Structures are given as C-alpha cells and as structure tokens.
Amino acid sequence: MKKPLLLTSALIAVGFCSSFFPAAIEGQAQMARFGVVMGKTTSDQLWTPSVGTASRDGYLVGGFAEVGLSGESVSVRVEGDYVQRGAIVERDSEGAPVAGEIRTEYLSFALHVKLSKSIGPLSVHIALGPTIDQLLRNRSSPVLEQVLYEKKTTSLGIGLGGGFSLHLFDRLIPEFDIRLTEGLSDAYVGSFTTVRNRSLELLLRFGVPRSLS
Secondary structure (H helix, E strand, O other), X not given: OOHHHHHXXXXXXXXXXXXXXXXXXXXXXXXXXXEEEEEEEEEEEEXXXXXXXXXXXXXXXXXXXXXXXXXXXXXXXXEEEEEEEEEEEEEOOOXXXXXXEEEEEEEEEEEEEEEXXXXXXXXXXXXXXXXXXXXXXXXXXXXXXXXXXXXXXXXXXXXXXXXEEEOOOOOOXXXXXXXXXXXXXXXXXXXXXXXEEEEEEEEEXXXXXXEOO
C-alpha cells in the first residue's frame, strides 16, 4: 500500500476515535482511555458454494477510544483501523486446482462493549460488537477477477475477542488482544458465488487514561 494512503487512513481513524465519545455519552462516564492499536491479521474467506482456500497474513494499525460506563467493569470501545484481509484460493467448487489470491485493504470501524475484571494490576476482559469495513483497495488474481464481478464498498461484520491489560503505569496502559472478526454481509459477489471475510487478529494496544469529569 502507498504510504500516503496508509497515513491518511490512520489519521482518520485516530481523529474519529478521539472525538467520538465525549460528545456521544457526555455525563455518563468519568474515565476514558485513548490510544493506538497495531497487530497481525490472519485472514480467510467463506465462499458459497464452498471452494478450497488458505489463509494469508496482513497487518492492522489504527486508533481507539474507550469509556467506562460502570466503574471499571463495563466500558464501550470505538476503534478505527487500516486493516488487510483476503485469502488464497487453491481449488474451485468442483475440486479443480486454482492459483488465485485476493488482497483487500479496508478502513474498518468497530463499536464493542467490553467486560473487564481486575486482579491487582492485571485486568482480563472480553469484548463484542459490530464492525463496518469500508473498501480502500482490492487486488485479485486475473482468474478471480473473472469470477467476482462486484466488490462491495461496505461490508458488515461482528467481532468477538478477549485479552488482558497491565495497569503498571499511570500514564500508559499496554493491552493484549486476540479477536475474531466474522463477516456478516458479502464482500464479493459473482455470477454464481458470494464471498464473506473472516479474520483472526492479534493486537497490541497502548492507551492513555483521561478523566472526562
């Protein structure tokens, strides 16, 4: 991906996250956390009818904002990322060999409810919520371009993840996440097939606490 596009995507994500919560739920929350997120994605695709695919690796970078709604146990997190998805297609629906690959880049927005439990300086959590992917760029092998005639500019999904954070410092909180993002709507449509995305994401966050009261 070209560096200007990546930089623009990251700036949009950080700006969106840093401005969303204070206006959206003013008066409900006292503490917030703003920060950056980065990580690795392992993506695959779900074809209907089924074809043989293999996963491909990519990366994710963006920003997030998180606001506590009930002390430290319940919070809402909004996140905006540049993320790479796609798959390697190895066999068609009849089992014949295919040498094809899809590489897709999205500007992805997630709104997740997060449940946490603190044990000393360690906090464990789970998070669940919807995801919206906005297409930035697609690169497909010629053989797949002939099959998938429509690339959806917007696709919906749901994310489920969990992890832990370390509250060792007052000004910077590291957090580790593993998250599965499952496509609920089609990312591609062909004359006889539809395709949804699936992505396993290993994430590292660095958040800065901030009081909103």
